[in-house]
Amino acid sequence: MFSKADRYSTIPHIMYLNQNSLKEDILSLKKEKNVTFLAHYYEDGEIQDLADKVGDSFFLAKEGQKSESQIILLAGVVFMAESVKILNPTKKVIVPDLDAGCSLVKESPYEDYLKWRRQHPTGIAVTYINSSAEVKAISDVIVTSSNAAAIIDSIPKDRPILFGPDKNLGSFLSKKLNREMILWPGSCEVHILFSAKKLYELSLQYPKAVVLAHPECDPAVLQYAHVIGSTSRLLEEVEKNPATQFIVATEPGILHQMKKSRHDNVELIEAPQEGSCGCNNCPYMKMNTLEKIKNALLTETPEIKMDSDLINRASISLQRMMDITSGKPVTWPDRFT
Ligand code: 13P
Ligand code: SF4
Numbered sequence: 346m347f348s349k350a351d352r353y354s355t356i357p358h359i360m361y362l363n364q365n366s367l368k369e370d371i372l373s374l375k376k377e378k379n380v381t382f383l384a385h386y387y388e389d390g391e392i393q394d395l396a397d398k399v400g401d402s403f404f405l406a407k408e409g410q411k412s413e414s415q416i417i418l419l420a421g422v423v424f425m426a427e428s429v430k431i432l433n434p435t436k437k438v439i440v441p442d443l444d445a446g447c448s449l450v451k452e453s454p455y456e457d458y459l460k461w462r463r464q465h466p467t468g469i470a471v472t473y474i475n476s477s478a479e480v481k482a483i484s485d486v487i488v489t490s491s492n493a494a495a496i497i498d499s500i501p502k503d504r505p506i507l508f509g510p511d512k513n514l515g516s517f518l519s520k521k522l523n524r525e526m527i528l529w530p531g532s533c534e535v536h537i538l539f540s541a542k543k544l545y546e547l548s549l550q551y552p553k554a555v556v557l558a559h560p561e562c563d564p565a566v567l568q569y570a571h572v573i574g575s576t577s578r579l580l581e582e583v584e585k586n587p588a589t590q591f592i593v594a595t596e597p598g599i600l601h602q603m604k605k606s607r608h609d610n611v612e613l614i615e616a617p618q619e620g621s622c623g624c625n626n627c628p629y630m631k632m633n634t635l636e637k638i639k640n641a642l643l644t645e646t647p648e649i650k651m652d653s654d655l656i657n658r659a660s661i662s663l664q665r666m667m668d669i670t671s672g673k674p675v676t677w678p679d680r681f682t
Pocket of ligand 2: 447475561627628630
């Protein structure tokens with residue numbers, strides 16, 4: 346029997362050993378089964394460090410499409426894994442947790458989106474990758490926050506644009522590109538909680554800090570940002586900007602790579618949210634754990650399964666994103682049928 350004092354000194358040690366053996370198991374299963382392991386920047390640092398590649402949603406879609414491994418494991422949220430499956434359908438795509446959704450997917454149900462789409466039949470439906478496969482299948486082109494501006498710029502100026510499901514990203518792009526858009530009223534439950542008032546006060550406290558924000562934040566928050574961009578764009582700013590203080594208005598998983606990218610004592614300050622909820626962690630991204638990753642590798646489940654008709658229909662808008670971003674010419678349908 347352990348005394349109380351022994352228990353307190355021993356349990357953290359056992360947990361540490363367990364975590365280490367979990368990580369070793371993950372690495373050896375990944376190697377044995379020749380799995381490509383992709384992770385998003387919002388995952389816990391220890392998950393990011395085990396992955397073959399870490400990146401933003403556009404990067405993960407590209408890496409997934411070109412992967413030659415028979416099994417691809419994606420630690421992120423389910424729409425990201427679905428995009429990989431759609432772009433590389435002969436591969437087995439597995440995830441740690443099938444419940445790792447996204448509030449933007451929830452806020453854009455297929456039937457409602459279809460009705461909206463039918464109300465504007467001559468419009469081009471530009472859809473954020475944070476959407477269901479069904480919604481992608483009734484869209485003309487998919488975008489992420491790292492490629493949206495260039496893609497929208499390539500759309501003929503006389504075509505109306507329907508943008509969804511994130512209204513904040515849509516209004517940011519509409520102002521930036523000086524282009525009118527019909528916006529779907531969805532938002533990210535994490536990014537809308539950043540407080541503009543508290544961010545303003547914080548920036549007065551740290552007058553030299555560079556304020557970085559993801560475009561899913563409310564426009565009132567974005568007005569205080571020096572740099573607005575995708576997770577990879579915000580990371581790039583920390584890598585390249587010699588400033589030593591940054592206020593970061595996005596999910597804090599990204600701080601892991603930001604810290605790793607600098608060898609000096611850079612100060613990364615998390616932007617404050619409304620109230621005192623401390624809820625800037627994405628609850629869906631954070632459903633993924635080392636235990637679930639090991640289990641996914643062992644059992645090769647849960648697997649992303651979609652019928653081939655849905656894959657074919659959703660691949661048109663996703664492939665158009667890939668083509669435009671790689672400089673290939675594309676054509677646009679005259680109307681939605
Ligand atoms: P990125 O494409 O910038 O990685 O963003 C994905 C996302 O879900 C942001 O909340
Ligand atoms: Fe979705 Fe927001 Fe989580 Fe990104 S941070 S996956 S947009 S809920």
